Amino acid sequence: MPKSDEIKNDIDVFMENNRENLIKLCSELVEAKSFNPPGDTSKTTSVIEKFFSASGISCEIIAKKKNKPNLISRAKGINKGLHLLFNGHMDTIGIGDESLWSVPIFSLTKNSGRLYGIGMGNMKGAVAAMAMAYKFLCENRYWPGALTFTAVADETIFGTDGAEYLLEKDNSFQADAVICGEGPGNMNLAVAEKGVLWIRIESEAKPGQGMLSTTAGSANTQLTKFVTELDNLNDKKSDRPLDLKQLVANSNNLGLSISVNTGIIKGGNFISQLSTKSYAEVDIRIPPGIKIKDILETIDEMVKNHNGISYTVIKGWEANWTDPESKICKIVQNAAKIVRDLEPDLVVRLPASDVSRWRKLGIPGVCYGPQPLLASGVDDYVIEQDLLDCAKVYALASLNFLNTYS
Secondary structure (H helix, E strand, C coil): CCCHHHHHHHHHHHHHHCHHHHHHHHHHHHHCCCECCCCCCHHHHHHHHHHHHCCCCCCEEECCCCCCCEEEEEEECCCCCCEEEEEEECCECCCCCHHHCCCCCCCCEEECCEEECCCHHHHHHHHHHHHHHHHHHHHCCCCCCEEEEEEECCCCCCCCCCHHHHHHHCHHHCCCEEEECCCCCCCCEEEEECEEEEEEEEEECCCCEHHHCCCCCCHHHHHHHHHHHHHHHHHCECCCCHHHCCCECCHHHHHHECEEEEEEEEECCCCCECCCEEEEEEEEEECCCCCHHHHHHHHHHHHHCCCCEEEEEEEEECCEECCCCCHHHHHHHHHHHHHHCCCCCEEEECCCCCHHHHHCCCCCEEECCCCCCCCCCCCCEEEHHHHHHHHHHHHHHHHHHHCCCC
16 A cells, blocks of 8 residues: 555545546536435436446446435455445435525536535535545555445435435445535534434414404414424523533534424414414424433423424434544544644534434444535535545545554
8 A cells, every 4th residue: 555645645636637527527416406305316316327437437226216316336445344435415405595596506606716506515516526536446446345435315304215225225334434425514524413303383273253362362373482482492502422522512502502493384274264273393403412302301391381282293313423532533534634734623513414324323424525504505505625625535534444454
């Protein structure tokens, strides 16, 4: 195996020589519509498959549903060793209010060092960077073990047709460690992420005319009072668990705060009639140090004090993390420091990611990617240099991880 300085130089030269190819891949991924719902990843899969095929890299398609294919590529090293897995998702969130976009939505726009387009931050930019790193590693096999590349469907709605399906179908995806391209923002390294609790709150009230209304006399008013009180949980913070004491808490301590978002409220039939039924769907994100049962106990107490209110759990899972002292955390952090001459902070990622599915199986994983902000949406973008640096970090960290086998 070449010396460490030679390896870094090889990676630098390769990535700089392929800068335009990387941008071209991003452009083609942006043009391949894959917002979820409906979550069709057929076009994005074809783009990546074509990119790999041009370099003689074989792929396979594994799909639970025909319109939601997952692209897989597997590479073997020079002898036995550890197994590292790259993970990224191809589906994107919806475009939102199209009139608010200042750039074309489905084509890549370069402006002031930024690359704009739907899904660039979340997370087609990272998928492209991982694909380029994987190409480098396939062409420079001075490493032992195995490397698996997974570009999956159905992540943005926490669906079952992507990573969950792969892990249920085939235990070969249970690698020794996972690097996911889901950036936590600001080129930090996420070793933890919040838990998720989605609930549906329902309100019922007696029928009547609007002019006969009394305080909290309609289902809509009862529901509004309840979700307003629930919104106060946004002010509640957790203490870091003992094994996460070295984590930075993100800006404004958001990584350690509960977040409550009432995404949907619907109810009523006519302006002058009391609403008899209404409902809200609420997304609650729970930081390490607080359990789902703690939130549900709080909600149960609230229900006792509000007439006509009930709720059901849609889905949920606990906050999860990988030991910051683990091999994969240390190696990715060090690789990022070498590439960017600045050690990334260890943080709690605010949104969820597919890494939680591997952590549930006891497999360590981290999130590192070029998403510059804490959330993506209108005018989604990545910084071009961040994109290139991520490809370098993925390649360098992979080599360092795989070569620690003994």
